[in-house]
Amino acid sequence: MAAVEGWEDVPAAARRRHAELAAELTEHRVRYYEQDAPTVSDAEFDTLMRELEALETAHPALVTPDSPTQQVGGGVAEGFAKVEHRERLLSLDNAMDDEELTAWADRVARELDGLQYHYLCELKVDGLAVNLTYRHGELVLAATRGTGRIGEDITANVRTIKEIPHRLRGDHPPALVEIRGEVYLPTEAFAELNASLAAENDRRRAENEQRAAEGRRPHALVKLFANPRNAAAGSLRQKDPLVTGSRPLHMVVHGIGAREGFEIDCQSHAYQLLHDWGLPTARHNRVVATLDEVRAFIKQYGEQRHSVEHEIDGVVVKVDEIALQGRLGATSKSPRWAIAWKYPPEEVTAKLASIKVGIGRTGRATPYAVLAEPVKVAGSMVQYATLHNQQVVKAKGVLLGDTVVLRKAGDVIPEILGPVEDLRDGTEQEFVMPAECHECGTALRPMSEGDIDLRCPNAQFCPAQVRERIAYLGGRASLDVEGLGYVAATALTQPLEPAEPPVRDEGDVFGLTVEQLLPIRVLVRDQKTGMPKLDDATGEEKEVSFFANLSGEPKKTATLLLENLAAAKQKELWRYLNGLSIRHVGPVAAQALAREFRDLDAIFAADEERLAATEGVGPKIARSIQEWYQEEWHREILRKWREAGVRFTEEATAEQGERPLEGLTVVVTGTLAGHTRDGAKEALVSRGAKVTGSVSKKTDFVVVGDNPGSKYDKAVQLGLPVLDDAGFAVLLTDGAEAARAHLGLPAAGTESAGVTPEGADQD
Known part of the structure; x- marks a missing residue:
């Protein structure tokens, strides 16, 4: 190192920090790429890498071939054969803000001065990079990215993924083609996998008690996965392909490496070719002409990222024309013709200071994590995160003093995903759920048989x-x-x-x-x-x-x-009923009961059978209402309200009396121009419609605003009538048949297909 020109001119402090960062980043890469056991989040890794890059920019003598800034991916894990890729796999440079994206686009424009080109935008799947090699249409090799040149042979495991063809479709397959993509675990499948592993741990714990009593060695507990990427990587690196085959892995392909026997002119055209061969291609790609259109794509999926079936951590932007990609070239580790826009992190690691218990409005005792320091996640500072109940704390294996993985998806309450077990030092302690309410001293207990949650029964005085x-x-x-x-x-x-x-x-x-x-x-x-x-x-x-x-x-x-x-x-009747915090009675049930009875006293006077017969209510809610009303102090609340002049009855307007949308099931998604989400739902409910949160074949209309997410995608898939703002106004004013006519559909009951709003994005 000392022989590098200019080394003596680098300050000692900079050399020390560079060595520290290089060692730390190398360790993190081994944990991430080879051991599938990361101890820092992607965002924290990126921050360290940025610091190392800044040091090397300021002091070029620090740049050496073995620096983490000059390397791709990680190494090759033990237990797998090493294989060499025909064409090197590169990693992408990142853009963390618009300034960096613009700087990349400006460099591209300078290099391609006067030439016409397009941008290809695609979602950055958070999975494990895999390279598939086909010879004359037959899958002969599947390997991890590894170092970019050398990867791990995982062919037997990849063959168990159903959507990866063992033979390409078509009569004239290429002599050779390397196909690059990401293997991932869908977010829902990840949750189900971890739940099954947690259940297996519960079974083993119960059996271990018996084994301990018999003096036998206990079963080891199964380690839960930290995130979907970690789960996908761990599943692909199983020694037994049958285990891999039992996991619901998927793949999306996004590139072609070495090839013989065919040519491609654009990356986007290559995707059509890959699709024709029977390979799983992404549905969300878009070719655009301007940087503003790139920004619009980034904004759209930044708002909809949780409507996609897999985890994404950004958007990849590429120059679409293959010839121009070659002209732009690559550095030792990254192509100059592509960049990855990174969304703000939704997962971070943080030190758990303590676990406290909050008491909710229905007495539910909810453990929540208190972090040692506030951390920024998904654009906001967070110091508290939910842990749901004592069984969840146990299932996730969280101990006091742990370093934990924290997630905040969109506007969801922050939650702890699990501990980073490799950072434990032995001082961590098990959390013990308190036996009493910390505010009133009442013993906590389940309120009904089979109830997982503990509650404070002192509802009146707590x-x-x-x-x-x-x-x-x-x-x-x-x-x-x-x-x-x-x-x-x-x-x-x-x-x-x-x-x-x-x-x-x-x-x-x-x-x-x-x-x-x-x-x-x-x-x-x-x-x-x-x-x-x-x-x-x-x-x-x-x-x-x-x-x-x-x-x-x-x-x-x-x-x-x-x-x-x-x-x-003088508010709407349902608001008072919902505001009484009757267990199981939320806004939907309250609105249904208010429509049916139109009198608060009539609701509480009705028997259980009559209440349960109300659409959207059922016996559980009916029983809860009756149990609430049996308490004398609850009846006293209603008496005080009546004396204060609260309106207990609600007269039906002429429009409400007709209930023109009676019997319709409607889903509202996205942001409407003329209504808030709640306002749109109230307008529908007041006209007799049933508003639900999920799309199914029984849905009559799906009302779609801006940034609709997966509900819109499912509506299109099922061929349901989809209304934009104008169509929604027709539905409210003139009814269902007029809304169908507005879409160009025949009357209900005749054979038809759903129609999407004019100009809507089919992605």
Whole structure:
């Protein structure tokens, strides 16, 4: 190393850091590519690699052939024969933001000055890179990417993947062709696989208790997979092909390497050729002419990434014309004619500081993870993540003190996927579910036979449950009262020593007065730690008035809350029913019951059979409603509401009386121009339609806005009538037959096929 020209001029600190990064990245590559046991997320690996690249850019003497920046993939795992690829497999450079994407496009434009070219956009599948070799149409070799030149022979295992043909279709197969692609495990299949492995661990634990009593050696537990890519790689590297064949692996092909006997002019045309040969090609590719169209593709799938059947971590952008790819060339590790746009990470690793238990509005005790430091995932800072229940904690094998894999998919609540077991040092401890509610001291227990969840049965007086119920009552799913959010619910339900809190349950909400609000004071908390701040002068916990200003007059928050509560007395009937937090009764069931009975007292007066007969309700919900009403303090809530002037009945309008969409099943997906998602559903429900969350053959219409996702794809697949904004307006105004006519379809009951909105993207 010292012989490299300019080495002496590199600062010692830079040399040390370069050596540290190179060693760390090499170790991570071995774990990722060879052992299928990564200990850092892709995003963390990319960050380290970026730091190494920056050092080498600043000090070119640090660049050596064995630097991780100059290498492709990893090595070859032990136990597999080494095979040489006919044509080298490269890795892709990454673009982390629009500036880097634009810089790549500008370089391409300069190199191809005056020449016409197109961009091919395709999804970057998060799987294991595999190279298939066919001779005269016969599959003769399948290998991992390995180092780019040398891979692992996994032919026997790849032959078990059903959609990979052992022989290419067609009468004139090429003499030789290398086909590149990614083997992946669909996200749903990954969840099912890990669930089956967790169930096997439960079985082994139970058997181990008996074996221990008999003095016999216990069974080893099965290691769960960290993510779908890890599961796909582990499945392909099984010593027994029968194990690989039992896993629902899939492949998508995206390139051609060495070839004899044919030529291709464009990458996109090659995909059609691969499809004709019977190989699995991607459905989401798109050829575009401008960088703005590339950005639109990236934006579209950034919003829809969870509607795709497999994990994606970005978009690959390529120059489509093969001749121009050759003109642009490649570096030692990456093609200059392609780049990978990387989406913000949805999985990161983080240190687990503790596991706490929260009590929800129905008393459910939910463990949640507290991270040692907030981490950025999917574009937002996260310090807490759900663990669902005590059995999930056990099934995932999470211990206190673990480094864990954290995921936040879209707007889903962050959750822990599992531990990084290779980073354990022996100090980790098992989590023990508390026996009592931490807020009221009541013993936690299942509320019914076979119930997995533990709950606090002290529904009337548990501070946590009261606080959560009041916040839910004021939320969008119930009364949608501005000013009655979680912070206000916390303030209203806390004791005012020596007096009781102004809100002891839902019954007190509509009777609130300004006099009750003014004395409420709350602790000032540090935004980072959540701990109460101390008064500089007294050293005591600092408090401020919540609803009163310094002169003791009501703040705007107080008057606004009271005004909005007064207006909320005339809300739709279903909102009150849903806001009572009756177990199993959500917005859909509440709307169905409100449509059927149109009177809150009538709902609670109905017997179980009558309630269960309501479409979308059933015996379980009916029984829960009756059990709720049997509690005296619940009936007291309704009495207080009635005295406060809450409207318990809902008269049917002429339109509602006719219920023109009665009997229709409709699915709403995407963002509509004229309605919010909830507003669109309410408009349908008020006209008698049943709104569901899944598309099936029984669906009558699928209403599609912008960025619709997989529901739209399934509607097209099933040939269902698909309505855009204009078609939806026709459905609401003129009914189902007019909507079908708007699509050019015959009347219902005659043979027809679904029609997609004009201009809609078939991908």
